[in-house]
Amino acid sequence: MQRTEIIENGQLLNQEPFTDFNEFEELIYVLRDNGLSPNPILNGRGGYHVVEITEKGRPIRLHLYLKKVTFGGRENRPEEKRAQFSAALDRRGYQAKDEPDNISLIIGIYKSSADIPPIICSWRIEDWGQNIGRAFNCFTDVKCIQASYAHMIAQHKTAVGQISCAFRPEFFKTYLNFRNVVHVQLVEDEDLLKSDPESMSPLDTDGLSFIPKMEDLLEPVMTVLRSHGGVSNVEHMEEEIAEMLELSQLSRGLIHNLEEGYRTELGYRLAWARFYLRMAGLVTSPKRKIWKLTQLGEQTLVIDKNHIKRLRSHQQAAQEIDQELFSDAEQQDGVEVEQGNDDLRIATPFDPNLVDIRTKSMSLDLILKRLNRQTINMFTSFQRKAGLWGLSEQSRLIESILVKIPLPVFYFDGSDDENWLVVDGLQRLSALDGFVNQESFALANLEFLDKFNGMKFSQLPPYLQRRIEEFEITAYIIAPGTPQNLKFNVFKRINTGGLTLSTQEIRNALHQGHPANFVKQLADQSTFKVATDFSISEDRMLDREFVNRFLAFYLLPIKDYQSDLEAFLNQAMEKLYDISALESSELFEAFNNGMKTATALFGIHAFRKLTGHQQGQKPINKALFEVWSVLLSKLDPRAQRQLIANKTAVLAAAEALEAEESFRKAISSSTNDKSRVKMRFDAINDLIQTYTRYDH
Incomplete structure (x- = not known):
């Protein structure tokens, strides 16, 4: 039958597989060429070998299950390749996989002729090792081997989801460091190729040496918190620290333990770092996923790693880390539920003839x-x-x-x-x-x-x-x-299944390009997150809905609002297609300045009802966010400074305004009604003018 092989330039040929070579000798040459000074210790039965290598003076034992990669053997799959292991395999290599300074590997050597260098094929020991003790095959694909000639390394995902790799000999040391990544997720070649194996010192038997250890993440955590005024959430902290450390996408995406979920290895180690910083009194967590500097943390300039590590035993720390990482408790959005808006009809029904x-x-x-x-x-x-x-x-x-x-x-x-x-x-x-x-x-x-x-x-x-x-x-x-507003209503009416989309998700899908990107850019601003005290969830694009509300009332005249909020928000997204780069830049600056002013005025009570705020923080109120965010953003810097200078009086006046029944209704029920929108904008505008003497 037809059998497919590869020559050195990556060309596929129909020929019989080449098997006239010794796979163990080929691998020893590969280890030597990688500067690993191999010393054979044991040639066991069934293809099991133990080789001691030396990396920067440190001895490491490689437990190798090693075979030639030959024709797969199934008649209907001429491009399939396999390494075939017998039932005589020694299990000691599999048992040594978790021991210090030991690495266990399943390796296959592919050659199509005597004159060309080998290609190394590899499989994850955790995926296949349970088969050791009975005959089994490790499969790959000829196209995966072919791709490795061109791209240094290639991956092949099997029918049952396991990932095998094929790579050129000079990649072997990098593979040792990244093996726990390339066998659990598909990655970009560029991420691997830009990884310098010489910078990984010493070789890490866990395959994780490219991610800093907990004690080396203490200072980055403090740095990120300082750069955000002392407060940040765990997702943005992880993202910024990855940027700070210049980690590749490969390193950032490495999963800590697939059996425990999709927490990344970097995220896991950062959780340990935050825990020890909290034990030192330098940080605190006022709510789930939010961390902030304490007064001591703000005053501390130098981190004593050794002192911090002695604060709590490893077992005590592990229990608290598990509680943080794997808690099933859901975070509250921290947003007040709007009342009485469900019955509002579409102000301008679409023409059915346009459907x-x-x-x-x-x-x-x-x-x-x-x-x-x-x-x-x-x-x-x-x-x-x-x-x-x-x-x-x-x-x-x-x-x-x-x-x-x-x-x-x-x-x-x-x-x-x-x-x-x-x-x-x-x-x-x-x-x-x-x-x-x-x-x-x-x-x-x-x-x-x-x-x-x-x-x-x-x-x-x-x-x-x-x-x-x-x-x-x-x-x-x-x-x-089909008009966009009509299309939005079609989406909304059809979208009734078990995976119902939010209206903002629909709006985002219908306005791809600059509108969707600009809204996301504003929602990602630290000024917005700090002003809202990280209370607005990114799930279901709730944060983008708030930004969309700001843009609608900032860009469109309030007199044009007709009690149809969804249509108004859609109009704002449409308008974003037409604004220039300069206008976008000015709008970006105005939004950030408005958020900073809100924080300076109200602190953690920004965009929340103030009545009884002394007893605790209230949830974010969408109506108050619309009016305060827009009016503060439209002030010039002089007026913003005047308002902040009078913040005690402004806070008292805002609280008194909420005591008035008409205003309280305007921010509590049927908030999308045109008259109530106008009422609250007029009332807050009058309040601002009182303390800035500035006509808006």
């Missing part, structure tokens, strides 16, 4: 080709919800098609024929794309066709492959030329 939604029957093959060619956009704001279905749900969808059960209709925004947006049906599309185009999963837990469990698309009989490709679906496509 142009076309019904189209098409085969799944057409949809799958669009997905493969990326003319269905799976990377809009909806993308974060793609792939939420588990393996059973995805498999049952495929089974429904195979037994000819009709699928619910799909909705697309077809305004751009080269970039359809998904309105409804994302999970189904994600599952279909994963099974047919990506072959990222095999069928499981089928109800009627259980004999096909474990099969990927290419393994199904041809008649079933055709049944999927020729399956007819119904799609409703919003035609080009």
